Amino acid sequence: MRKPGDQMVKEKLNNSKAKLRKGLWSPEEDEKLMNYMLTNGQGCWSDIARNAGLQRCGKSCRLRWINYLRPDLKRGAFSPQEEELIIHLHSILGNRWSQIAARIPGRTDNEIKNFWNSTVKKRLKNSNNNSTSSQNNSDSVSEPTGAVMQGLMPMHEYDVTTMYMDSSSSSSSSMEAMVMKSQFNPFPPMVNNFDLINGTVVGSFDFSTCLEQVDMSNRGFEQEYGVMEPYVMGLENDLSVPALEGKGTEPNSAVYDYIFDTEANINGQLNNSGSAFDGRDIYSITFC
DNA sequence: AAAGACTGCAACCGCAACCTT
DNA sequence: GAAGGTTGCGGTTGCAGTCTT
Numbered sequence: 001m002r003k004p005g006d007q008m009v010k011e012k013l014n015n016s017k018a019k020l021r022k023g024l025w026s027p028e029e030d031e032k033l034m035n036y037m038l039t040n041g042q043g044c045w046s047d048i049a050r051n052a053g054l055q056r057c058g059k060s061c062r063l064r065w066i067n068y069l070r071p072d073l074k075r076g077a078f079s080p081q082e083e084e085l086i087i088h089l090h091s092i093l094g095n096r097w098s099q100i101a102a103r104i105p106g107r108t109d110n111e112i113k114n115f116w117n118s119t120v121k122k123r124l125k126n127s128n129n130n131s132t133s134s135q136n137n138s139d140s141v142s143e144p145t146g147a148v149m150q151g152l153m154p155m156h157e158y159d160v161t162t163m164y165m166d167s168s169s170s171s172s173s174s175m176e177a178m179v180m181k182s183q184f185n186p187f188p189p190m191v192n193n194f195d196l197i198n199g200t201v202v203g204s205f206d207f208s209t210c211l212e213q214v215d216m217s218n219r220g221f222e223q224e225y226g227v228m229e230p231y232v233m234g235l236e237n238d239l240s241v242p243a244l245e246g247k248g249t250e251p252n253s254a255v256y257d258y259i260f261d262t263e264a265n266i267n268g269q270l271n272n273s274g275s276a277f278d279g280r281d282i283y284s285i286t287f288c
Numbered sequence: 289a290a291a292g293a294c295t296g297c298a299a300c301c302g303c304a305a306c307c308t309t
Numbered sequence: 310g311a312a313g314g315t316t317g318c319g320g321t322t323g324c325a326g327t328c329t330t
Contacts, residue, residue, distance in 0.1 A: 096318090098319085109319080118297085
């Protein structure tokens with residue numbers, strides 16, 4: 001318990017006397033916060049607000065910095081590749097915007113959330129309307145279901161659930177359940193390069209590069225399979241994806257490790273269910 | 289040209305988890 | 310252990326700009 005005479009209490013009282021600003025940020029406020037952050041770095045946000053001479057609460061400063069002022073932010077419209085990635089991730093993670101944002105460098109959770117709620121959701125809705133009404137398994141667009149994937153992008157002929165899932169499987173894995181229910185492949189081949197970091201292709205589904213990083217290159221994957229078909233991103237069995245370390249602080253060196261789990265999660269589940277998996281492995285891919 | 293509807297974005301709010309005293 | 314503070318997250322709202330009628 002803090003004593004009434006604590007410095008923090010005093011400051012709190014002082015702050016409460018001073019009227020804190022709300023609403024849109026002025027260029028002057030932006031400049032103050034930017035200058036302060038660049039010279040002093042991140043710290044306690046309430047201190048930052050005070051020391052930078054801003055009549056704002058720390059929370060507001062934090063939001064402004066994260067969503068607008070941060071130097072590593074990427075501005076402008078979402079690329080089709082980013083859009084596709086967002087949809088993929090959302091189909092797995094749902095509305096966990098911060099986790100989605102952690103995997104799309106330079107984009108904030110707020111930005112992605114807004115993008116989803118406006119552009120993507122609307123587009124999916126339209127697509128669903130256009131698609132046949134006989135698809136009685138279509139859910140709300142807010143749900144990570146097959147409707148999502150069917151609405152925005154073509155279903156792939158190698159639907160993992162119908163091809164490889166044994167319908168008698170008793171697995172209760174949420175991933176599996178989702179896949180079983182929605183009848184879609186969460187991670188169809190990502191072609192095209194990602195423009196993820198500093199406008200350059202740093203990591204993409206160029207498997208000749210990626211496989212080296214996980215020591216898969218000696219498996220003759222490319223020769224054997226040509227274009228890789230990553231069936232399932234190994235987002236851990238419970239779908240709780242750990243935040244990617246290094247994001248924000250070192251955007252250029254951050255490792256974005258999309259794990260296509262080797263012979264583990266889905267492969268094992270499928271094999272356990274008695275279905276043949278056709279020899280296709282699921283690979284670990286590292287973006288760096 | 290004007291008014292209303294729509295859209296996209298920035299920011300706020302409330303909550304929960306974690307930290308500090 | 311309790312109380313208060315901080316941080317982070319997702320949902321929601323408000324508003325300015327754009328579009329439509």
